[in-house]
Amino acid sequence: MSSKIRIGIVGYGNLGRGVEASLQQQADMELVGIFSRRGPAGVEALNPDVPVHLLTDIESFEDHMDVLLLCGGSATDLPEQTPALTRHFHTVDSFDNHAEIPQHFARVDEVAQKSQKIGLISVGWDPGLFSLNRVLADAVLPQGETYTFWGKGLSQGHSDAVRRVEGVAAAVQYTIPSQEAMSLVRQGEQPDLSAFDRHVRVVYVVPEDGVDKESLATTIQEMPNYFEGYETHVYFIDQGTMDRDHQAMPHGGLVIRSGETGEGNPQVMEFGLTLGSNPEFTASALVAYARGVYRMAQMGDYGAKTLYDVAPGWLSPRSMEELRRDFL
Amino acid sequence: MSSKIRIGIVGYGNLGRGVEASLQQQADMELVGIFSRRGPAGVEALNPDVPVHLLTDIESFEDHMDVLLLCGGSATDLPEQTPALTRHFHTVDSFDNHAEIPQHFARVDEVAQKSQKIGLISVGWDPGLFSLNRVLADAVLPQGETYTFWGKGLSQGHSDAVRRVEGVAAAVQYTIPSQEAMSLVRQGEQPDLSAFDRHVRVVYVVPEDGVDKESLATTIQEMPNYFEGYETHVYFIDQGTMDRDHQAMPHGGLVIRSGETGEGNPQVMEFGLTLGSNPEFTASALVAYARGVYRMAQMGDYGAKTLYDVAPGWLSPRSMEELRRDFL
Numbered sequence: 001m002s003s004k005i006r007i008g009i010v011g012y013g014n015l016g017r018g019v020e021a022s023l024q025q026q027a028d029m030e031l032v033g034i035f036s037r038r039g040p041a042g043v044e045a046l047n048p049d050v051p052v053h054l055l056t057d058i059e060s061f062e063d064h065m066d067v068l069l070l071c072g073g074s075a076t077d078l079p080e081q082t083p084a085l086t087r088h089f090h091t092v093d094s095f096d097n098h099a100e101i102p103q104h105f106a107r108v109d110e111v112a113q114k115s116q117k118i119g120l121i122s123v124g125w126d127p128g129l130f131s132l133n134r135v136l137a138d139a140v141l142p143q144g145e146t147y148t149f150w151g152k153g154l155s156q157g158h159s160d161a162v163r164r165v166e167g168v169a170a171a172v173q174y175t176i177p178s179q180e181a182m183s184l185v186r187q188g189e190q191p192d193l194s195a196f197d198r199h200v201r202v203v204y205v206v207p208e209d210g211v212d213k214e215s216l217a218t219t220i221q222e223m224p225n226y227f228e229g230y231e232t233h234v235y236f237i238d239q240g241t242m243d244r245d246h247q248a249m250p251h252g253g254l255v256i257r258s259g260e261t262g263e264g265n266p267q268v269m270e271f272g273l274t275l276g277s278n279p280e281f282t283a284s285a286l287v288a289y290a291r292g293v294y295r296m297a298q299m300g301d302y303g304a305k306t307l308y309d310v311a312p313g314w315l316s317p318r319s320m321e322e323l324r325r326d327f328l
Numbered sequence: 329m330s331s332k333i334r335i336g337i338v339g340y341g342n343l344g345r346g347v348e349a350s351l352q353q354q355a356d357m358e359l360v361g362i363f364s365r366r367g368p369a370g371v372e373a374l375n376p377d378v379p380v381h382l383l384t385d386i387e388s389f390e391d392h393m394d395v396l397l398l399c400g401g402s403a404t405d406l407p408e409q410t411p412a413l414t415r416h417f418h419t420v421d422s423f424d425n426h427a428e429i430p431q432h433f434a435r436v437d438e439v440a441q442k443s444q445k446i447g448l449i450s451v452g453w454d455p456g457l458f459s460l461n462r463v464l465a466d467a468v469l470p471q472g473e474t475y476t477f478w479g480k481g482l483s484q485g486h487s488d489a490v491r492r493v494e495g496v497a498a499a500v501q502y503t504i505p506s507q508e509a510m511s512l513v514r515q516g517e518q519p520d521l522s523a524f525d526r527h528v529r530v531v532y533v534v535p536e537d538g539v540d541k542e543s544l545a546t547t548i549q550e551m552p553n554y555f556e557g558y559e560t561h562v563y564f565i566d567q568g569t570m571d572r573d574h575q576a577m578p579h580g581g582l583v584i585r586s587g588e589t590g591e592g593n594p595q596v597m598e599f600g601l602t603l604g605s606n607p608e609f610t611a612s613a614l615v616a617y618a619r620g621v622y623r624m625a626q627m628g629d630y631g632a633k634t635l636y637d638v639a640p641g642w643l644s645p646r647s648m649e650e651l652r653r654d655f656l
Contacts, residue, residue, distance in 0.1 A: 021590040025470045102653050122656055129464070129597075131656045132640050136457070138655070139616040139643040140609075142353045186602065261612055262349040265604035269457075272600070274514070276593035281468075284589055288467040306641075308651050312460050313636030315467040323636050325430050327466070328450055328459045
């Protein structure tokens with residue numbers, strides 16, 4: 001009899017693939033199956049031995065999985081899937097539409113209270129580990145300012161927006177933290193910085209033949225809601241360079257709290273990520289928090305949760321005794 | 329009737345003073361009193377209105393305080409005080425003798441199980457927030473290496489050791505992370521680095537008159553258990569410079585996890601502190617965790633604990649609803 005934590009993956013895009021890869025690093029977990037609307041014919045798992053099922057069949061696996069990791073999108077998949085699946089399973093999702101979190105939490109909680117399951121929402125890095133550090137920093141240093149910087153990272157939404165501009169054959173957009181703004185905050189200053197001041201945007205464009213590059217650059221730089229107001233640099237490259245240098249999905253960023261204690265002593269707390277693969281890191285966070293959910297369920301807890309409800313020791317495969325001896 | 333969390337401070341050195349200062353920033357807490365072996369005559373509180381009592385009188389305050397913050401030293405005070413006081417109160421200490429943590433935990437737990445109080449040990453930054461990040465990083469990125477760097481910081485123990493060397497009138501020692509080692513790890517490398525490789529030691533000495541400086545520097549650089557094996561720089565200064573430039577108690581450091589996911593994608597997590605006042609920051613962490621202890625006690629929990637048992641949301645004065653809406 002296996003005593004491993006039995007995991008199911010729902011949705012198999014970049015994030016689902018990342019979860020499958022991450023589970024291979026976790027000795028105390030096993031992947032029971034991948035559930036997709038596309039079914040077995042439409043999914044090519046990293047490990048061909050992993051069973052793939054139609055999502056509509058998932059309820060028949062109710063007694064065979066401990067925690068489901070929901071890897072769909074926040075726009076349409078998760079608002080529907082997380083409440084629906086928390087009727088039958090403990091779930092973890094990466095719902096990342098910040099403004100909609102309270103409503104999503106309420107919908108999941110309503111179901112979870114009845115089913116006595118745990119629905120842990122908005123896990124990843126932002127929302128996720130960055131959110132955790134914003135709360136930690138605010139609690140330890142109540143007097144101060146917290147700054148979140150994103151990047152260097154590929155922004156999918158901004159890249160898509162540039163690709164829709166006439167004259168653009170291909171494009172990627174990176175968000176980069178402003179070095180000047182970062183170093184001010186790190187020195188213990190508490191400047192008034194908008195998102196415009198904290199970030200620089202860099203766009204690499206493969207232009208269509210015969211396009212006026214100068215006017216194309218200006219069009220991009222002035223796009224409202226995307227680039228207007230930002231320091232935006234546009235570089236033109238050829239398709240070969242695009243294919244060679246811009247296929248990875250790096251991301252990262254920093255949460256910095258610049259605070260003060262006593263008679264004006266500066267205190268700076270900083271949490272940073274430099275990610276070679278954004279979806280694989282998000283997936284790794286989901287997997288660690290699946291362990292937290294499993295532990296909380298064993299303790300009899302249920303309802304909608306966020307990572308604010310999860311003690312750090314519950315995320316680790318190691319015993320509390322080992323953590324106290326070797327990590328404290 | 330006050331609904332604030334009622335706090336007592338036990339021991340009034342740098343850390344106790346830091347706790348008093350930190351409590352002034354927390355609207356949901358009140359300081360009931362300072363308890364010291366020296367009693368009212370021997371303690372000058374930052375706020376002269378704060379009552380000071382003899383430590384031996386503390387049991388008569390059993391119904392008047394929710395959490396005690398123990399600010400004594402780890403060598404002789406806390407091994408005795410934490411178990412003794414957890415008989416009657418919920419306690420938080422900053423026990424920082426890493427090797428003795430399991431024994432200290434066991435002694436506190438034995439008492440706490442009987443008294444049904446919480447004894448939260450080893451809070452601060454290392455042990456403390458650094459320990460928390462070591463566990464978080466290990467859980468999220470199981471494949472990788474974690475590196476802890478200390479500094480730039482004043483090392484009290486090393487400064488004292490230099491002061492005992494013949495020919496030294498005054499001295500301070502700073503530990504500084506090796507820039508070279510740090511940048512290797514930040515790039516996603518996983519080098520094999522001893523504490524010697526990770527740190528540089530810098531000593532400022534006021535020599536006694538007529539001392540041979542060159543041989544004094546060599547004596548210091550070769551001190552076993554303190555400097556032998558480290559890259560150590562010794563600088564000679566006069567007493568005026570010492571008084572002017574070396575009175576602050578800065579410290580800080582970094583915990584960096586260099587990990588890997590999927591097919592060799594580097595993932596780097598980093599938590600750093602740059603502290604203008606080491607004791608005031610440690611005090612601020614104790615105060616935030618006092619709130620966590622209060623919440624856990626309200627939930628009916630008891631026993632010896634570490635920060636691995638405390639969910640991040642319990643540290644915040646804000647409601648979970650506010651945290652989800654504004655911080656997630």
